[in-house]
Amino acid sequence: MRRLSKTQLVIVLLVFVFVTVAIVGEYFLSRSRRLVLSTTTSTWDSGLLGYLLPIYEQRYDVKVDVLHVGTGQALQIAQGGDADLVLVHSKELELNFTSQGYGVHRIGVMYNDFIIIGPPSDLAGIRGLTNATEAFRRIKTAGDLGNVIFVSRADKSGTNLLELKIWSLLGLTPKNTTYSWYWEAKTGMGNVLRICNEKLGYALTDRATWLSFKNELPNLKVLVQNDSVLFNPYSVILVNPDRYPHRNHQDAVKFVKFLISVEGQTLIQDFKKEGETLFYPLARDVPKAVELGFENQQEELVWYDSHT
Amino acid sequence: MTMYVFLESLFNALRLFFLVNPDVLDITLLTLRVSGTAVLLGSIAGIPTGAYLGLREWRGKKTTIRIVNLILRSIINTFMGLPPVVVGLVVFLLLRYEGPLGFLGLVFTPTAMIITQLILVIPITIGVTISAVGGVDKAIREKALSLGATNREAAFAVLKEAKIGLLTAVIVAFGAAISEVGGIMIAGGNIWLKTSTLTTEIVDAVQVGEYELALTLGVILLAIAFAINIILTILQIREAKH
Amino acid sequence: MTVSVEVQSLSKLIPQKTLLRDVNFGVEESEVFVIIGPNGAGKTTLIRLLDLLDKPSKGRIKFANTEIKDYSPENLVKWRRKFGMVFQRTVLFNAKVYDNVAYGLKIRGTDDETIEKKVKTVLKLVRLSGFEQRHVHTLSGGEAQRVALAQALVIEPELLLLDEPTANLDPANAMLIEEVILNIARERKATVIMTTHNMFQAKRLADKVALLLDGELIETDTPEIFFNQPKDPRTLAFIEGKIFF
Ligand SMILES: Nc1ncnc2c1ncn2[C@@H]1O[C@H](COP(=O)(O)OP(=O)(O)O)[C@@H](O)[C@H]1O
Ligand SMILES: [Mg+2]
Numbered sequence: 001m002r003r004l005s006k007t008q009l010v011i012v013l014l015v016f017v018f019v020t021v022a023i024v025g026e027y028f029l030s031r032s033r034r035l036v037l038s039t040t041t042s043t044w045d046s047g048l049l050g051y052l053l054p055i056y057e058q059r060y061d062v063k064v065d066v067l068h069v070g071t072g073q074a075l076q077i078a079q080g081g082d083a084d085l086v087l088v089h090s091k092e093l094e095l096n097f098t099s100q101g102y103g104v105h106r107i108g109v110m111y112n113d114f115i116i117i118g119p120p121s122d123l124a125g126i127r128g129l130t131n132a133t134e135a136f137r138r139i140k141t142a143g144d145l146g147n148v149i150f151v152s153r154a155d156k157s158g159t160n161l162l163e164l165k166i167w168s169l170l171g172l173t174p175k176n177t178t179y180s181w182y183w184e185a186k187t188g189m190g191n192v193l194r195i196c197n198e199k200l201g202y203a204l205t206d207r208a209t210w211l212s213f214k215n216e217l218p219n220l221k222v223l224v225q226n227d228s229v230l231f232n233p234y235s236v237i238l239v240n241p242d243r244y245p246h247r248n249h250q251d252a253v254k255f256v257k258f259l260i261s262v263e264g265q266t267l268i269q270d271f272k273k274e275g276e277t278l279f280y281p282l283a284r285d286v287p288k289a290v291e292l293g294f295e296n297q298q299e300e301l302v303w304y305d306s307h308t
Numbered sequence: 309m310t311m312y313v314f315l316e317s318l319f320n321a322l323r324l325f326f327l328v329n330p331d332v333l334d335i336t337l338l339t340l341r342v343s344g345t346a347v348l349l350g351s352i353a354g355i356p357t358g359a360y361l362g363l364r365e366w367r368g369k370k371t372t373i374r375i376v377n378l379i380l381r382s383i384i385n386t387f388m389g390l391p392p393v394v395v396g397l398v399v400f401l402l403l404r405y406e407g408p409l410g411f412l413g414l415v416f417t418p419t420a421m422i423i424t425q426l427i428l429v430i431p432i433t434i435g436v437t438i439s440a441v442g443g444v445d446k447a448i449r450e451k452a453l454s455l456g457a458t459n460r461e462a463a464f465a466v467l468k469e470a471k472i473g474l475l476t477a478v479i480v481a482f483g484a485a486i487s488e489v490g491g492i493m494i495a496g497g498n499i500w501l502k503t504s505t506l507t508t509e510i511v512d513a514v515q516v517g518e519y520e521l522a523l524t525l526g527v528i529l530l531a532i533a534f535a536i537n538i539i540l541t542i543l544q545i546r547e548a549k550h
Numbered sequence: 551m552t553v554s555v556e557v558q559s560l561s562k563l564i565p566q567k568t569l570l571r572d573v574n575f576g577v578e579e580s581e582v583f584v585i586i587g588p589n590g591a592g593k594t595t596l597i598r599l600l601d602l603l604d605k606p607s608k609g610r611i612k613f614a615n616t617e618i619k620d621y622s623p624e625n626l627v628k629w630r631r632k633f634g635m636v637f638q639r640t641v642l643f644n645a646k647v648y649d650n651v652a653y654g655l656k657i658r659g660t661d662d663e664t665i666e667k668k669v670k671t672v673l674k675l676v677r678l679s680g681f682e683q684r685h686v687h688t689l690s691g692g693e694a695q696r697v698a699l700a701q702a703l704v705i706e707p708e709l710l711l712l713d714e715p716t717a718n719l720d721p722a723n724a725m726l727i728e729e730v731i732l733n734i735a736r737e738r739k740a741t742v743i744m745t746t747h748n749m750f751q752a753k754r755l756a757d758k759v760a761l762l763l764d765g766e767l768i769e770t771d772t773p774e775i776f777f778n779q780p781k782d783p784r785t786l787a788f789i790e791g792k793i794f795f
Contacts, residue, residue, distance in 0.1 A: 015352065018345045036416070045516040050500070065499040067416065081405030082415055190515045213517045246405070447641040454601055454635035455654040455701060459623050465653075469644050547644075 033062045035251045038075070038083035040158060041188060042112075043234070044068035046208035046278055051271050056258050062251050071158040078102065078237075081244050084252040089158040089234045091293050103237035105303060108294035109259050110268050110279040111233040114162060115210060116224035117193070117217075118202035123147040126202075132227040133169050139202050140172065143181025149201040150174075151192050154184035158232070163204045166229065193217055206232060208278040233282060233292040257304050260284070320520045329524075331501065336528055339505040342421045342492070343485035349422075350429030350485075351478050357430075358437025358477070363449075363463045384438070387431035392424070396491030399424045403495065416497035421505070424491040429481040436480055440473020441466060472547050479540045483533060552579045552741045553614040553632060553708045555600070560609035562595055562765075569595045570765045573609070577758070580738040582731070584752040585745045586788075587762035593745035594638055596762065597713045600743060601635045602626045613709070631658065634702030634740070638713040640694045647673070647689070647697055648682040654705040672704040675733070677726055692723030699727060703734075710734065712744035716751065724751070731755055749789060753777060761785050 043049050044066055053064050067077055071090045078086045079102045086103065088094060097103045116126065116135050124142035126135040142148040152174075153160040167174055174182040183201065185192050189209040196203045197217040210222070224230075236256050241249040258264050260283035268279050282289050289297035361380065401407050403415040403423075414420050444466050452465035467474070489507035496503035498512065506529045513522035555577040562570040570592050577583040587593050598604045599611065602618065611618045613629060634654075643650050648669055655665045673679055676696040686694060695715065702710060712731070716724035732755065734740050745762075746752055752759050753773050760770040761784070769782045780786045 015348055018341075018348050021341060021345075041515070044500075045512070047516075063502075065416065065497070065502055067497045067499060077404075081410070188515050190517055209516075216517055445641065447637065447639065448643065450603055451637070451641045451643070452653070453603065453626075454630060454633070454637075455657070456627065456631040456633075456705065457657050458627050461657050465643065471644075 033248070033251060034065055035062050035085075035248055035255055036065045036067065036083045037085055037087060037255070038067045038069070038077045039087040040071050040074055040089060041068050042089075042158075042206055042208055043087055045188075045190075046212065046273070048208075048268070048271055048279060052259075052264070052267060055267065056255065060251070060254060060258075062254075064255070070155055071161070072156040075102075078239050081239070081247065083239065084247045084249070085236055085238045085255065087234060087236050089232050090161050091233075092161070094235055094237060098237060101240055101243060104240050105256075105300055106235050106237045106294075106296075107256065107260065107300040107304065108233050108235050108282045108289040108292060108297055110265075110282045111231050111292060112207055112279050113225065114159070114204055114206055114230040114232055115222050116202060116204055117196065117210060117220045118148075118223050119196075119200040119219055120221045121200070122221075122223060124202065127221075127223045129224045130226050132166055132204075132224055132229050135224045136166050137170055140170070140174075140179075140181075143179060146181070149181045149183055149199060151183045151185050151195050151199070151201040151203045153189065153192050154186045155188070157189075159189060159204060159206060162230075162232065166204070193220070196220055207276075208273065211273045211276060211278065214274070231292060233289075233294070234279070235294065253304070253307055257307065260301065260304060317519055317523050320523075332524065332528070334501055335504055335506055335509055335525070336532075338418065338501075338503075339486060339507075339529075340532070342418055342505060343425060343482060343488075346422045346425035346429050346485050347478060347482045350426050350433050350481055353426075354430045354433025354481070355437050355474055355477060358434040359441055359463065359467055361434065362438040362441030363466060381438070384431055384435050388435045390428055390431065392428055392488045392491035393494060394491075395427050396424050396494035399427065399491070399495040415495070416499060416503060418496065418503055421492040421496040421503060424495045425485045425488060428488060428491065429485050432481045432484055433477045436477035437470075437474060440470040440477060443473060444469040472544055475540060475543060479536060482536055486529065486532060551708055552738065554579050554612075555583075555709065555741060555743065556610075556612040556615070557600075558610040558612070560596075560599065560611065561607050562592075562599060562604070563607040568765055570599070570606075573762075573765075573767045575760055575767060575770050577741055577743060580735070580741055581757045582735045582742040582744070582755055583758050583760070584756035585743070585760045585762050586747065586749060586752045587745070588747055588788075591762040592765040593747075593762055594713055595765075597635075597711050597743070597745055601633060601711050602629060631705075632708040633711060634705060634707030634709070635711040636695070636698050636702050636713065636715045638715075638717060640691065640698050640718075642686040642694060642697060642701075645686065646682065647678065647684050647686060650686060650697055651700045651704050654701060658705065668704050669700075672700045675703065675730060676700045692719050692726075695719060695723070696727065699730060703730075707740055710740045710742045710744075712742065714745050714747065717747070728755060749777075761788060763788070 039049070045068070049066055053066070057063060067074065067083060069077070071088045071093060074086050074088050075093055075097050077083050079097065087109070094106055098106050116132060118124070118126070124139045124147070126138050129135045139148060139150050143150060152163055164173070176182055176184045185195055189205055190213055192203050193205060193209065193213050195201060197219045200219060236259065238249065238252050238256065239247050241247065262284070265281035265283055269277060269281050271278060282292070283301065286297050286301070399420060400415065402409045403412065403420050404410055405415065448469050449462045449466050452462035457465060487507060489511060492505060493508050493511070498504050498508045506525045510522045510525045513525065557573055557575050560570060560573040561568065573596065585593055585596065599606050605621055618629065643653065651669045651672060652665045655668060669682065673681060676699055678693060678696055678700065681693070686697060689697065699715065716727050719727070728751065731742060731744070735742060744755070756773050758770060759773050759776040761768040763784060769776065769780060769785045776785065777789055780789065
């Protein structure tokens, strides 16, 4: 066997170092206690979790891995056994998730609200309405006349599902193939807002994303808000420990307890963007929670509070 | 965006960079670790395979051999252009808890991202190696044989001539790996400070309108690509000087 | 030790063409055998067959009275390790002169010290002393071909195959290479088979000359007979310059 040349030696060394680092790194990652939270983009992109999690992680010495995806995918990941709990906002999908036995102890944590934005010229004439359904009806009318466009996320996100629900109240299931004024963007909220800003379109958006993008959207204004149909409650659901015994049930419960504690709820209320609160506490306001679709809020609150 | 706004963003991006946000450093290191490992393993697997395919005699009299060669090359060429998101999806479906390899517990880990990039990078290293080896003067092999080399030794002589081409294979692979985003986002899950890379964070930052952060990460990505290419160019110039 | 070479009824066919037809000749140990012929006669084809780089379509090749029947890679390497070959077109490895010349010894497992000594000696022989660290891309055509000759000589071949080694060189370089060949012949270091299209070179170097025309070996003789009383009218025509190339 001939001696190795200098280059060969360097290559062998590099391989060795890389593989070692990869293996050791993976080992340390898997060793620390971790909690996998599957959630929607809004909770992450708004910065809420980036603000809450370090407090929790430091106190309980648990790392929280956040998978921030669309509501549908967030539940799908949990259903596949790859997450410990979900934080989402789509009542229908959530109830489906729990009724099929994938998740347990669904509880309302907070809510934010949706708004309808559009160009100040407002050719659909919806400014100042407090009835989102009526606003949508006017947008359709103006759209049919070729005066306005509406941009939909069309990505099965919670925002998208709410939008489709409002259309369905009008007996409509719009598609870009049926209405030329209805654009299916199939993208995130930020992109939809950017499209609206360029094309002077209308859209349904959550307030958080609107606030973080507002400065870059000179051609858009808030036109409709404060309809109860526009309130958007977030719930957490634990994955069913009987069905997913490999998941970290214990830390998941602890995390929810933190979120719904008086301290957690205060932290949520104190999280502000541009001086505005983005998420309103809901967990301990039982009547409001019931109104927003959490019929079992009281029981779940008791269950979590009594769990040690 | 006007030029002014662009320059202002760029300036702020650089300022952010020089403040050395520790998270940005972590993300950069993870990016290098993932792409570096994938390219290293990909080269270890791909270069010998490419060398074997490029060097073996396909001039067999039998048409079947020629057809096998044709099919093989077509497959490699197709795989060189494999859509990263598809690879990421397949890796995710294999590694998820309910997938056939779920017991490994690798879904949403850097290892899952390395596997994704490895699959993307291997056909690239194979393909570039095949063409590098094919570009070597056929007379080199016979020269070595005439000096008493075995087939294997002659093959090594050809590989040595293709040195720059092999280096190019590694660089091209690295470029593809480090700029990849769709695949690792699906397989890695884009978990902040665990499986988030420069590219996935750029996507995220744009999504929430943080253009300055996005641009910072973009500048770092560019700087890495630039540094790697400087090394390649130095080697190329050194080789060409002779 | 050197080897004798015998070629019997050697033919090389490709689909549309006969490159060599029924070639016969014998070369004794330590002899210098020069094959002369115009461009396209089949000289390269023949030399390649002798270096076992190609397989004959018909006929036999014998080295030291052993017929080559087994064209397996192992057997070919075994025989080639006794041969040195210089190609018509200069081919060198993209490396320093030293590494080029040392290559044949390295793959034979020779130790570094011996390699260094032998490379030095052979470079002196081809008048390239001190060129060890030069990269081959910095060499002139003549220097490069002399490196190629040194590559073939450093392994101390029993049979030296030279395919028009001076075809593209200026007279000074050609003379240098001829001197090296004469030196080998004088010291009976190797059997030499070389091709050329240059009659005067054949006259100067050959123990035996053969004329190859259109893939056929016309006549084999000592230089005296070949150039003074050729048996075949085509040989006469060739040496009188009536066959152009
Ligand atoms: N692979 C090949 N395909 C077609 N023709 C060939 C091939 N190899 C050699 N020839 C032809 O055979 C003849 C002899 O070639 P060669 O042996 O190179 O001649 P020489 O070395 O005497 O100039 C030439 O006419 C050449 O074009
Ligand atoms: Mg020739």
